[in-house]
Amino acid sequence: MAYTVTLKIVDCASPMTLLAGAPVNDARNNSLLGYTDSNGQIIIPVIDSYEYIVTISKYAVDPCNPSAPDYRSGYTAKNFVLAPNQDGSIQTVCLNQGPPPQPCGKGISCFIVTAATGSPESEEVTSLRQLRERVRATSRLAGQLIDVIY
Secondary structure, eight states: OOEEEEEEEEESSOTTOBOTTOEEEETTTOOEEEEOOTTSEEEEEEOSSSOEEEEEEEEEEOTTOTTSEEEEEEEEEEEEEEOGGGTTOEEEEEEOBOOOOOOTTOOOOOHHHHHHHSOTTSHHHHHHHHHHHHHHHHOHHHHHHHHHHO
16 A cells, blocks of 8 residues: 655754755665755655655755765754655654864864764764864864864
């Protein structure tokens, strides 16, 4: 039995902020299903009667290469499970903001944690990046020490 679910994608910190242009992918094979419209919505038709997992993301523009997405900033990707009992409904999914874009030439990789978790968008990597940016903002010396490391 096929079913259809509408996803409404919003900013977790500001739920009235609709996220237009967010790509939605099949989580099994990462194939693009489509993008959210100007209302932050996308209609997902599911052909089978089982649960279906999608990955939702929204990346910023890379300040060093404006023609490419900046996978290090924007919003943290999230998986969402679609189920037959959601047929015909609108499901609201919020995305958390990622770290702010870095100036060109500034690396922000978290190599060891990324390797350990298997994803540069994992919750652990995002949390550590946010901690690093909070520490960097506390003083000029902290920022200079972090710049030396990266």
